[in-house]
Amino acid sequence: MLPLNREFEFTQADFEKIRKMIYNYAGIALSDSKHDMVYGRLAKRLRALNLSTFQQYLQVLERGDPKEFELFSNSMTTNLTSFFREAHHFDILARYLKDHRSATGFNIWCSASSTGEEPYSLAITACEAFDTLRPPVKIVATDLDTNVLEKGRTGIYPADEVKKLSPQRVSKFFNLQADGRYQLKQELRDMITFRRLNLIDPTWTIRGPFDAIFCRNVMIYFDKETQYKILQRFAPLMKPEGLLYVGHSENLYHAAEFFKLQGKTVYELAKTAPR
Known part of the structure; x- marks a missing residue:
């Protein structure tokens, strides 16, 4: 008998695969607590493919269809974000950009950009630090997730999200669209390159050196071994x-040979880190 309100049988063996x-x-x-989340997200794929069981869907994935595997991975990622999240x-x-003036400019990597609010917050910060739309x-x-990258490229967001920003920021950095949504100005969109990674x-298809790497609320989805390997490469x-x-x-205490805490959830290179 299926659990209440479940359209498809979803066994523990399916979840483990x-x-x-x-x-x-x-x-x-994925922890055991994600069982229902996985069902809810992947049930949509079963309906889209007109499949009747998770076993059939797993067979599709096992055949290695690259497009479906991309949609599968998109379904398994979480994209909770907002403009200027963790504002500090x-x-x-901004202080770093002002204190490290450079003739060669600054490079920043936003390694989990989601739908774009974080990299555009970085772009706004840079514009404000240099008092220009072309810092x-x-x-x-x-x-x-390819879906969120495409949204980020457009730079278009609903009014209720944008209006959480100050009126000054909205008028300076956004254009109001005919449908009531807001789009980041072209100068800010030109600052950012969205790429799947x-x-x-x-x-990795990107190269440093970077003045800043933002990898926020990403490590919580990895085990310690995977975290360590990524930090070693950063x-x-x-x-x-x-x-x-x-x-x-x-926190990065398990990778202290690479990074040491400088301030609140901000790390600098340790003396033992590879150069």
Whole structure:
């Protein structure tokens, strides 16, 4: 008998196979508490493919269809974000940009860009720090989820989200669209390059050195071993004075040879870190 309100049977064995697949593919470690979340998200794929069981869906994935596997991984990622989330990080970045004036400009990597609010918050911070819509700052925004990357590229957001910002920021950095939504001005969109990247891929298609890497609220989805490997790869991509920003519930104590705490959830390179 199916659990109440469930359209499809979803066994523990099905869950274990899915958990293994997403771990091997993206490093995401799903706890037992995610059982219902996985069902809810993947049931949509079964309906879209006109399948009647999770076993059939697993067979599709096992055949290695790249498009469906992309949709599967998109379904398994969480994209909770907003403009200027954890606002103190942007204050720290603004001070850094003002204190490290450089003839070569600044490079920032937003390694889990989601739908774009975070990289655009970085772009706004840079514009305000230099008092221009064309600051000497380039931002690379990456994510595993192709759907959210496409939204980020458009730079279009609903009014209720944008209006959480100050009226001054809205008028300076956004254009009101005919449908009532808001789009970031072209100058800010030009600052950002959105690219798909899987943090556990053996090779990365981006190169440093970076003044800042934002990897916030990402490590919580990885186990300690995967976290360590990613942090080990971050270190040589950073400028000697660069800063790594993580989420409020994350710490890097298990990778102390690469990063040391500078301030509230902000890390600098340790002396033992590879250069």
